[in-house]
Amino acid sequence: MHKAYSPGKKISILLKTCKLIYDSMALGNPGKPYGADDFLPVLMYVLARSNLTEMLLNVEYMMELMDPALQLGEGSYYLTTTYGALEHIKNYDKITVTRQLSVEVQDSIHRWERRRTLNKARASRSSVQDFICVSYLKPEQQSRTLASRADTAAQALCAQCAEKFEVSQPQDYRLFVLVDGRCFQLADEALPHRIKGYLLRSEPKRDFHFVYRPQDSGKDASSQPCIVVREPNFL
Structure with missing residues (x-):
């Protein structure tokens, strides 16, 4: 999990882990339905035997x-x-009664819930406008989620990509968007977040990927040179 980059991938790994725990519990007593009360102690046991520092970092990363x-x-x-299980383990005291620990854990979760509620509108906006997923060379290959302002131009985002992907000759690379198999090169002054928002709102829904790759490889599925676009309404 610690090697995964995006919160979505980390959550996917967490879900697979929880499923494995349930499957392991079922092996001991086939046919018996297990609920949350049965699952939580086993989850705490697994967490206690893991790298707690990494788990705490990953959970806080995903929650934010x-x-x-x-x-x-x-x-x-x-x-x-x-998160609740980790807080319970972190605050565990052999002398303190379990009831007191439970209150502390619940209070910690409630604080996060309040913070999440207060920031929901901003977070929702950020998920569309302030973060953008860019792949290296090919769609969904070495993808990175980059944080940037909504008014960040493609040229500035390319500079971020060059640093993130550690390319040796960034002057030869450009940012492209592949939409339903068609390739478009973003002009230096184009606004990637604006284009992303347009594609997310388009009907019917379109399959699109932002790709950072050498300019010479900018061809679509039909081997035609990619069109250079500035505005989002290029389709």
């Missing part, structure tokens, strides 16, 4: 940066459960 669209789903439930 996860897509607001996922906050009501299964991922959010297990993330909150994991």
Whole structure:
């Protein structure tokens, strides 16, 4: 999990781990339905035997940066459960009664819930406008989620990509967007976040990927040179 970059991938790994825990529990007593009360102690046991420092960092990372669209789903439930289990382990005191620890954990979760509610509008806006996923050379290859202002131009975003992907000759690279198999090169002054927002709102929904790659490789599926675009309404 610690090697995964995006909050979404980390949550996906967390869900797979929770499923493995449930599957392991089922092996001991096939056919018996297990609920949250059965799952939580086993989860705490697994966490206690893991690298707690890394887990705490990963959980806080996911809670702060996860897509607001996922906050009501299964991922959010297990993330909150994991956070509560970690807080319980972190604050564990053999002398202190369990009831007191439970109150502390609940208070910690409530603080996060309040902060998440207050920041929900801003977080929702950020997920569309302030973060952009860029792949290196090919779609969905070595993808990185880059944080930038909504008015960041493609040229500035290319500079971020050059640093993130550690390219040796950044002057030869450009930012492209592949939409349903068609390739478009973003002009230096184009606004990637604006283009992303336009594509997300378009009907019917389109499959698109931002790709950072050498300018010479800028061809679409039909081997035609990519069109250079500035405004989002290029389709």
